Amino acid sequence: MIPRTVYEPEHEMFRESVRKFLETEAAPYHEQWEEDGQVDRALWNKAGEQGFLAPTVPEEYGGVGVDFRYNAIVDEECARSGLTGIGWGLHSDIAVPYIVRYGTEEQKQKYLPKCVSGEIVTAIAMTEPAAGSDLQGIKTTAIKDGDDYIINGSKTFITNGQHADLVVVVAKTDPSAGAKGTSLFLVEAGTPGFEKGKNLHKIGLKAQDTSELFFQDVRVPKEALLGEEGMGFVYLMQD
Structure with missing residues (x-):
């Protein structure tokens, strides 16, 4: 050897x-x-x-x-x-x-x-029920409203989803711009409108919490934007 x-x-x-x-x-x-x-x-x-x-x-x-x-x-x-x-x-x-x-x-x-x-467990919310891991096809939106963004959509198969205290959420800030309209947001557990769904049952990795996440009119401040608006797809492809 x-x-x-x-x-x-x-x-x-x-x-x-x-x-x-x-x-x-x-x-x-x-x-x-x-x-x-x-x-x-x-x-x-x-x-x-x-x-x-x-x-x-x-x-x-x-x-x-x-x-x-x-x-x-x-x-x-x-x-x-x-x-x-x-x-x-x-x-x-x-x-x-x-x-x-x-x-x-x-x-x-x-x-x-x-x-x-270990006080904060993180997750990254990319995968969606309809789009899978096709980042260009995600439907979750984060629409600007004054100094805030309002997030709507759902994610699935999110690793660490049940334990997550902080989630990097992939969302469309400009749905008409394709990949160039994608941004990243830091969303804390407990934010109104952000709900964790059931812990999904799987064939393997049974001890790994894997969850659905739901965002209904989740209002986050502009300070929750991670990096530059519209650069989310580039960040995800780089890392």
């Missing part, structure tokens, strides 16, 4: 700590989590305390500021242990980096420290 040379000794020390954590805090409970359809929410907080969530987040926002290999190690160890319900990869590798790259200073200060600590 050809040895892997991508990791340094400090990475392997981190791997050992992740492996021990999963053996103690996750593996004994995973069978129950599969029956429940989701992992214990407290696991996120425990992982945050250990520095396992979004480790690439810069130090000024509460992260460790390390390279992506640390994310890869967490993903590898979850896969190695067969822990299919843990949604840290979606959180750390996909959703949180959007805030790091495109968020305003205010958004970063507000959300990133809690994303690292």
Whole structure:
């Protein structure tokens, strides 16, 4: 077997700590989590305390500021242990980096420290019942109303949907402009009109909460816009 040379000794020390954590805090409970359809929410907080969530987040926002290999190690160890319900990869590798790259200073200060600590679980809402993952075909809209946007639409098969405290929502700010009319918004759980549907039953990944999300006249301030208006499709294709 050809040895892997991508990791340094400090990475392997981190791997050992992740492996021990999963053996103690996750593996004994995973069978129950599969029956429940989701992992214990407290696991996120425990992982945050250990520095396992979004480790690439810069130090000024509460992260460790390390390279992506640390994310890869967490993903590898979850896969190695067969822990299919843990949604840290979606959180750390996909959703949180959007805030790091495109968020305003205010958004970063507000959300990133809690994303690292596990106080905030993130999701990204792209897939829709009629459009699937065809981003150009989404129907969810975010229409400007004064200094606010009003979001209407629905999403499905959203990973971390039940636990999500903050969702990156893909919506059309200009439905007539095709892909160029797509924007991203940060929508907090509990915002009036934003409802989580049922936790979907699946053939596999049974411990992974996967949900429907509904947006009915959800009013968010312009400060909820992530990045520039109309640039959402470009951001999604780049990352």
